[in-house]
Amino acid sequence: MSTTVAPEVAAPREVVRVRVPERSLASELRAIRIVWKRELIRYRSDRIRIVTTLVQPLLFLFVLGSGLQSLSAASTHGVNLKTFIFPGILCISVMFTAMFSAASIVWDREFGFLREMMVAPVRRSSIVIGKCLGGATVASFQGVIVLCLAGAVHVPYAPTLILGVLVLQVLLAFAITAFGVMVAARISQMQSFMGVMQMVVMPMFFISGALFPVSGLPGWLAVLNRIDPLTYAVDPMRRLVFSHLHISPLAKRVLDPGVTWWGWHVPGVLEAGIIVALGLVMLGVAIWEFSATE
Amino acid sequence: MSDDATTTASADGRGTSELPPAIVVRHLEKSFGEVQAVRGVDFEVQTGEVFGFLGPNGAGKTTTINMCCTLVSPSGGTATVAGHDVVRERDDVRRNIGLVFQETTLDGYLTAAQNLRLHAELYGVQSSLVAARMQQVMEMVGLWERKDSPVRTFSGGMKRRLEIARGLMHSPRVLFLDEPTIGLDPQTRRSIWNYIRTLKESEEITIFMTTHYMDEAEWCDRIAIMDQGVIVALDSPEALKAQVGADRIRIETENDEAAIASLRERFAIDAVISEGAVTFGIPSGEEFVPRLFAELGVPIRSVSVSRPTLDDVFMSYTGSSIRDVEESGGSERNKIMMQVMSGGGGRR
Numbered sequence: 001m002s003t004t005v006a007p008e009v010a011a012p013r014e015v016v017r018v019r020v021p022e023r024s025l026a027s028e029l030r031a032i033r034i035v036w037k038r039e040l041i042r043y044r045s046d047r048i049r050i051v052t053t054l055v056q057p058l059l060f061l062f063v064l065g066s067g068l069q070s071l072s073a074a075s076t077h078g079v080n081l082k083t084f085i086f087p088g089i090l091c092i093s094v095m096f097t098a099m100f101s102a103a104s105i106v107w108d109r110e111f112g113f114l115r116e117m118m119v120a121p122v123r124r125s126s127i128v129i130g131k132c133l134g135g136a137t138v139a140s141f142q143g144v145i146v147l148c149l150a151g152a153v154h155v156p157y158a159p160t161l162i163l164g165v166l167v168l169q170v171l172l173a174f175a176i177t178a179f180g181v182m183v184a185a186r187i188s189q190m191q192s193f194m195g196v197m198q199m200v201v202m203p204m205f206f207i208s209g210a211l212f213p214v215s216g217l218p219g220w221l222a223v224l225n226r227i228d229p230l231t232y233a234v235d236p237m238r239r240l241v242f243s244h245l246h247i248s249p250l251a252k253r254v255l256d257p258g259v260t261w262w263g264w265h266v267p268g269v270l271e272a273g274i275i276v277a278l279g280l281v282m283l284g285v286a287i288w289e290f291s292a293t294e
Numbered sequence: 295m296s297d298d299a300t301t302t303a304s305a306d307g308r309g310t311s312e313l314p315p316a317i318v319v320r321h322l323e324k325s326f327g328e329v330q331a332v333r334g335v336d337f338e339v340q341t342g343e344v345f346g347f348l349g350p351n352g353a354g355k356t357t358t359i360n361m362c363c364t365l366v367s368p369s370g371g372t373a374t375v376a377g378h379d380v381v382r383e384r385d386d387v388r389r390n391i392g393l394v395f396q397e398t399t400l401d402g403y404l405t406a407a408q409n410l411r412l413h414a415e416l417y418g419v420q421s422s423l424v425a426a427r428m429q430q431v432m433e434m435v436g437l438w439e440r441k442d443s444p445v446r447t448f449s450g451g452m453k454r455r456l457e458i459a460r461g462l463m464h465s466p467r468v469l470f471l472d473e474p475t476i477g478l479d480p481q482t483r484r485s486i487w488n489y490i491r492t493l494k495e496s497e498e499i500t501i502f503m504t505t506h507y508m509d510e511a512e513w514c515d516r517i518a519i520m521d522q523g524v525i526v527a528l529d530s531p532e533a534l535k536a537q538v539g540a541d542r543i544r545i546e547t548e549n550d551e552a553a554i555a556s557l558r559e560r561f562a563i564d565a566v567i568s569e570g571a572v573t574f575g576i577p578s579g580e581e582f583v584p585r586l587f588a589e590l591g592v593p594i595r596s597v598s599v600s601r602p603t604l605d606d607v608f609m610s611y612t613g614s615s616i617r618d619v620e621e622s623g624g625s626e627r628n629k630i631m632m633q634v635m636s637g638g639g640g641r642r
């Protein structure tokens with residue numbers, strides 16, 4: 001090997017030697033933080049995604065909302081259809097973004113980056129938690145963009161409303177990301193993942209009552225609606241928005257009847273609790289799945 | 295056999311004998327269902343060594359390396375890396391090793407610096423040292439100027455260099471490289487090897503790598519040749535080639551029959567005619583050439599001496615040539631052509 005060319009290396013200096021500490025709570029938190037931060041960096045640098053994930057909610061809100069306005073005018077008691085579906089749209093914009101965030105796990109696996117995270121001397125749970133928090137944060141940002149449109153659909157910018165919507169969005173975003181990560185743990189191909197998500201997300205969206213009031217439904221649909229987890233995100237969101245509208249009591253009763261179980265009105269706090277509980281269960285399953293691999 | 299080899303290595307001063315071995319592997323086995331990928335391998339890697347695993351695809355190299363770096367759990371046997379058991383002390387092993395995989399594991403959307411920082415955070419490197427360490431490893435692989443470029447804009451060679459830098463970010467004691475140069479052009483391969491060799495000087499690190507490029511194995515201090523899940527030979531490249539023994543000499547003469555007769559008579563060498571030339575094996579072939587001219591008594595038109603390559607070594611242990619020889623380009627013989635008329639001045 002006498003012809004070896006001299007490597008282009010920097011002049012030898014003092015070698016900076018670092019040390020990897022034993023695993024501790026602090027190191028786990030650091031891992032969660034960096035995985036979370038990565039989601040944010042990627043979201044920020046991906047402007048196309050910010051725009052494309054807005055298209056669908058905007059279509060529903062302005063095209064469907066305006067287009068069906070004349071048909072629905074008779075039964076909405078003076079409330080604009082766009083105003084009525086706005087809470088549902090706040091939910092689905094978060095939902096789609098959270099789904100895409102979870103999908104990045106499939107990409108990460110395909111492009112190998114998942115492995116870099118999996119071999120690090122940290123718990124798998126830290127990786128999964130960081131990922132879910134990252135997805136939740138990103139999806140909430142997206143939700144905020146849609147929330148900014150409130151004025152355009154006659155919803156006031158009241159601080160309590162904004163705060164309440166934000167909290168609900170974060171909870172929903174977290175639950176959906178956890179669901180996506182749980183699914184992604186088992187699926188290695190992007191097409192399959194998107195297929196599964198479409199199969200689950202679209203029915204969830206349609207059944208949830210994002211586009212219609214949940215009272216007086218045909219029996220079979222009422223049952224499906226009460227089973228659909230998204231119902232329990234859309235309903236408190238709608239209650240929140242409607243509590244800030246100046247509309248007739250009749251309109252409120254018809255459009256915002258609230259979810260009932262055998263005639264019992266489910267309180268908003270319990271509904272939010274259902275979303276949180278489901279999110280935590282799916283997070284648990286996702287952690288278990290990722291810990292069991294490799 | 296591996297024990298012998300280890301002793302040989304220490305004896306010729308290769309291993310830093312005061313330090314405990316960086317890797318100790320005993321009867322390591324791995325089965326995937328019916329398939330026995332690794333059938334009980336034993337070896338030790340000395341601290342500070344560049345140790346290579348050589349063999350065709352599917353020989354069990356990657357499975358062995360994956361067991362050593364805790365990615366695959368062994369079906370049997372033990373492995374200790376940097377003093378920690380790969381099964382019982384998985385986290386301790388992971389804190390002390392750097393990994394560079396066959397396939398890229400970078401995040402293309404992040405910049406080079408962001409990739410390294412993410413790694414440092416995941417490994418819990420002291421925050422105060424991250425920036426300095428990052429600059430150091432990136433300068434080492436010549437990518438400091440590109441630190442703010444997104445990784446997706448990098449070429450294959452640059453990505454691999456960045457991965458090596460990242461693997462070093464947390465000052466591991468052992469760096470594992472699985473086929474670090476696969477799919478790269480020869481020039482890039484050479485530069486990657488230069489980085490690896492330089493590393494050894496500056497970082498006090500043990501390097502364990504796999505390759506199926508025969509010519510690359512020459513860069514290692516010691517190599518283990520693996521075939522069908524077992525180690526068939528383990529020694530320094532020179533020693534392995536010396537075991538094969540003979541250099542190969544091919545001569546073209548005015549009268550091949552007479553030359554063969556003369557070789558048998560005067561040198562007690564059995565030569566054969568192969569591919570139109572008189573061919574025979576002899577230790578220290580180049581030293582033999584002057585005697586050949588002086589004493590053969592048959593006019594010689596040309597002589598070629600080829601040294602045994604690791605290909606020959608591989609063939610002598612496994613009875614077959616390395617199966618992907620065409621891909622590696624490693625079968626290229628280290629040929630030294632000496633023209634009769636020029637008086638044989640071409641020796642390197």
